């Protein structure tokens with residue numbers, strides 16, 4: 001699988017990341033097989049959060065990684081979501097990292113993200129936490145998730161390290177950041193700029209966008225592949241999949257990977273065949289025509 005630089009971090013990462021939000025119920029054998037399939041396909045970047053499975057996802061993963069494997073995997077985790085509130089305080093960030101280190105059974109985290117904007121965020125406080133975590137060697141690189149350009153700029157203005165990631169919901173069925181760019185200045189709903197131009201902002205500032213829920217429609221409403229609600233999209237994904245000899249799932253990933261922003265989509269499946277499909281989508285390059293055909297088949301409009 002080809003690699004990309006994660007933001008301006010200097011860290012080279014596979015272009016498909018493996019999401020671990022749904023692995024909390026795996027037993028040891030299943031978790032080892034999951035990690036093994038990912039690694040054998042070149043996908044050594046794993047995405048976590050302190051809250052996934054109430055901490056169980058990190059624990060399950062930590063047991064599946066032996067100490068001798070640690071240097072061969074890149075572990076990203078997140079903090080900042082708590083029951084009923086968001087929390088970017090110095091105390092919560094540092095406590096959350098200590099908890100993740102313990103559950104993951106490691107002494108460093110490669111990438112730490114702030115999970116979802118905290119309305120009470122004080123950038124100086126975040127900067128103090130990040131600087132200490134970096135100096136102590138507990139965290140190597142930093143980023144954010146679900147943030148708009150001004151939120152990123154505000155944080156960045158206080159930090160002495162670059163934010164290298166912004167994780168955002170993105171798929172062919174959830175593409176407001178593409179829609180608003182295509183429909184600039186039009187009187188239609190697709191023209192509504194919901195994110196402050198985050199796609200172009202991240203490209204301009206060399207921040208890697210990591211699409212989450214790449215196979216879902218709505219907010220965790222379900223997978224769009226083989227879903228009777230989306231006949232036109234499934235027909236198109238099927239036709240293009242047949243041409244390349246891959247599944248509809250792989251074509252959906254290839255659609256994200258075809259965008260020149262060099263995004264790093266995150267898989268969500270726990271099924272080993274589908275996981276392999278998602279990872280191997282990086283071997284396909286859709287044509288410009290196919291990319292737009294899929295975009296339109298998903299119900300997105302052109303002006």
Ligand SMILES: NC(=O)c1ccc[n+]([C@@H]2O[C@H](COP(=O)([O-])OP(=O)(O)OC[C@H]3O[C@@H](n4cnc5c(N)ncnc54)[C@H](OP(=O)(O)O)[C@@H]3O)[C@@H](O)[C@H]2O)c1
Pocket residue numbers: 018019020021022047048115116145146167168211212213214215216222223225249266267268269270271274
């Ligand atoms: N930053 C954030 O706010 C945020 C939010 C959500 C998620 N994330 C990250 O993003 C990752 C991916 O999100 P997600 O889990 O919602 O991803 P997803 O790939 O959109 O959804 C995966 C779910 O769809 C199911 N599915 C059914 N048919 C499928 C098919 N043909 N292909 C693929 N999946 C199919 C999977 O079931 P099977 O397991 O049976 O395949 C699984 O339950 C998470 O693991 C997490 O790391 C981040």
